Amino acid sequence: MSETTGTPPLLELRDIGRDFGSVIALDGISTSVRAGEVTCVLGDNGAGKSTLIKVLSGVHQPSRGELLLDGTPVRFGAPREALDAGIATVFQDLAMIPLMAIWRNFFLGSEPTRGWGPFRRFDAATAKETTRRELLAMGIDVRDPDQPVGTLSGGERQSVAIARAVYFGARVLILDEPTSALGVKQAGVVLRYIAQARDRGLGVVFITHNPHHAYPVGDRFVLLKRGRSLGDFGKDEVTRDEITSMMAGGAELDELAHELERPTPPAP
C-alpha cells in the first residue's frame, strides 16, 4: 500500500470473497478507492470482474471479507442501499431504457416531483433542463433531450450514464467495461469523462480488460485472475508492460509467442 495517510479511503475492500454454491468466484480481494483517484480493476474474461462489481454495488453480498465505507464496515442488501450510500454503478448494459427519452432515463428511479398528494407529478420541465445542463457540464452536447436513448451512440450512452451518476451525488463511481464495445475514438471520449469525474473529486472504479485504456487514467491497479488477486499496485509500482504481461500470465504469453513463431526452415 502506498500512502497510509490520516483520512480513510472512500471505499476499502479487505479480503473480499464470494462463492456461488461450490464455485469460488472471488477470493481474497483487497484494494482501496480514494477521492479524486481512479482504481482500475483489470482481468481477462472470467477473472471475476463482474462478480466484484456486483458485490460493490449491492447486487451480491460478499461471502467473506469486509467492505469499508469511510472506514466503517458496511453491508449492502440491495442496489438501492449502495446507491443511497453514494456508490453508483454504470453497468455494462447501462441500465438505460432504449425506447425512453434521455431526460426520462436520466431521472429514472429518482424523478423530481412537484405538487402534493394525488397531484404530485413528475417535474418534466426541471428534468429536461437539468439533463441538458448536466450533460453540457460534462461536455456532452445532446441534440435533443427528447430523443430516445436507443438513438444515441455507444459512447454517448456511456457519457449520459456517467453524467447521471455524477449528478445524483455519487462519491464512488463504478464503471463496468465502459470502453470495451467502443471504437478508438469513442473510447477516448469516455476516458476523458472518467478523468472529468475524477477531477470533480469522485473515487472511480474502472473495470476493464484493456491495460492501454486503464494505464493512462488509473492511479491504482488491481489485477484479477481466476477469481484471485494478482496484486494491488500504485501507479509508481508498476508499468504498463508489466500489467499486460501479468494479465496474460507472463510465462504463458512467452510460450504462446514461441508457439506462434514460424518454424525455422531446416538448414539445407
Place this chain on the structure above:
Amino acid sequence: MTTTDAPPSSPAADERVASVGLLKRLLVKPELGALVGAVVVFAFFAVQSSVFVSPSGIANWLDPASTLGIMACAVALLMIGGHFDLSAGVMTGTSALTVGIVSVQFETTIWVGILVALAITLAVGFLNGFLVVRTGLPSFIITLGSFLMLQGLNLGLTKLFTGTVNAGGIGVTDGFDSAEAVFASTVTIAGQPFRIAILWWVLFTALATWVLLKTRFGNWVFATGGDEVASRNVGVPAARTTITLFMTTAAAAWFVGVVYAVRQTSVQANVGIGNELIYIVAAVIGGCLLTGGFGSAIGASLGALIFGMTQQGIVYLRYDSDWFFFFLGAMLLLAVLTNRAIRRYAEARR
C-alpha cells in the same frame, strides 16, 4: 427544444440536426396510427350512412366504445409495463356476477355487492401480479390460468347460489337507483340520451394519460416494460409497479362489470369471456408494443373507438355482421405494420 431561457452559449442551432420538424414529432407519437385509422373509419361510414353521423347514431357507436375503451386504457398501461392479462375479460363477468349474487342472494343493498365485487377483483389482480413477479413466468401463462379458473368459478358459483346460469333481480335491490345514477344513467345532449359510461371513459382516458406521461409511476411503467432488470438496477420498484398495473386492470374490470350488472339487472354466467383479446387488439391498434415499453392510453381509446364505429357502422350499411371480425383482424395487422414502420422511420431519422 422548448428551453426559452437557454444560455447564449447553448448551441441553439446544432449543425447535426436539420430541426426536428412537426411531422417527425407527430410520427413518434404512438397514437398517431390509431388517430389516422379512426378518421378513415369515421369518414368511410359517414359518407355512406347519414344515420351514422346523426346524434342517435353517434350515441350508438360511442356506447360499445366506452366500456371497451375503459378496459383498453387499463390493458394498455399493463402492456406498456410489459405484461398481458388474459383474465381481464372474464373478470368483468366475475364483477357483474358478484354484484348480482351478493346483493340478491344475501339481500343486501347493491352497494355492498359493488364493494364486495371490488374487493374480489382487486384480490384477483393482486394475485395475478404477485404470481408474475414471484415466479418470473410469462404473464400470458399465469393469466391464462386465472382466466380458466375464473371461468369455472363464474359458472360453478352462479349455479351454486342461484340454481341457474344467471344472476338476476338486481333491479329491485336496495340502493339500485343511486347505483344506476352513477353507473348506468344517461345524459341528454341535443335531444339524444348518451350513456354516462361515455363520460367515465373520457375521464379514465385522461387520467391514464396523465399518470403515464406526467407522474413518477408513469415513468416506472415505461421503464419496467422497456427493461425490467435495468430499471431495477437504478432503483425503480419494478415488482410494485407490475402488481399495481395488474390491480389497475382488475379495477377497470370491476367498473365495467358493475356498469354491465346495473344496466342489464340480470347477468349471464358466461359474460365477458372472449373480450380480453379485443382489449389487447384495441391497445395494439393504439400503438402499444407487444414487447412492452411503448404505447399510449389515448391510442388504446382510439382503438376502442374504431371498434365501436365499425361494429355499429356495419349494421347501418346493412352488411353481414359476419364481416366484422374479418375487418377487425385486418385492422390489427395494418396497425401493427404501420406502427412498426413509423417507429423505424422516426428513430432512424434522428
